[in-house]
Amino acid sequence: MTAAPNVNKFNTINLIGMPGAGKSTVGVILAKQTGLRFVDTDLDIQVQEQATLQEIVDSKGYLQLRGIEHEVLMAVNLDRALVSTGGSVVYSPDVMARLAAAGPVVYLKADLATLEERIAGAPPRGIASDSNDGFAGIFAERTPLYEQYADITVDAAAGTADQIAEAILTQLEQA
Template sequence: MSPFNTISLVGMPGTGKSTVGILLAKLTGLRFVDTDLDIQVREEATLQEILEQHDYRYLRQVEEDVLLNLRLDHALVSTGGSVVYSAPSMARLKSLGPVIYLKTELATLEERVAAAPLRGIASDGEQSFAQVYAERTPLYERYADYILVTGDNTPQQVATAALQLLPRN
């Protein structure tokens, strides 16, 4: 079992937060929470549909509301990529346990996002993916307790590396 009440994963879309999160939850004995899924359930729409019906500001507000009200005890939390725009959400996550930033190179992320283009990225439609990456990276780094460079590692390797970053007791 994990010595932590909660472990949170942050990072850009395409870093593998959900995939790595499930594996890390199994390794730590924590339940898995994917806040993107909770947003979709609450709104009865995909992230992309929410963006099309409203805008990125609305999605970010829903994300903050979900994160501030969701039960997060004994959980491995995979967050949406825009969570770092909400200081209250990040304060809550950090108060519950360590925050791990899954850092992936821009070129790798662009390839992954191109393979699944309708991902519902909560950003100004005028910004390129590279601009969103440049804007968010300092925020992820500021809030992270640990930065894990994912490289070309498999999700299992990233999950194992994340577990090794965390103190044992």
């Protein structure tokens, strides 16, 4: 691992991407490397609601989960933070504007097959979508939004979590 580049020019770094892209895993590594405070908004939602994301979707519906996600992201302290967002954050333009104003938005991009492999066998993730086309439909629906909001895009299937973190740091240094 190389020394962290001068990312102190960024007060906040925001990670977006599909479930299974590695936002939480890579986010912890980046937080350690940059000295930023790690914020996982999916975990914040679960603590606030005292329920898993899947339980929220099952009991309240996916739109309610999106509403809770919106509230959490509008209230979260973004100062000196490495923020791992929920996959549906891109449905909220005002949240995305807030994140972009705080610091670069990094899209962890992975192909559908990689994402499906990563989430296979994992507990249900409480994905906030009404897509009748399953995970592939959600992927198709969200990909243009991730691309629209991203300042930086990194191939999240191109190595280990440590290698992905290094790729992000390299791109941030060049930004």
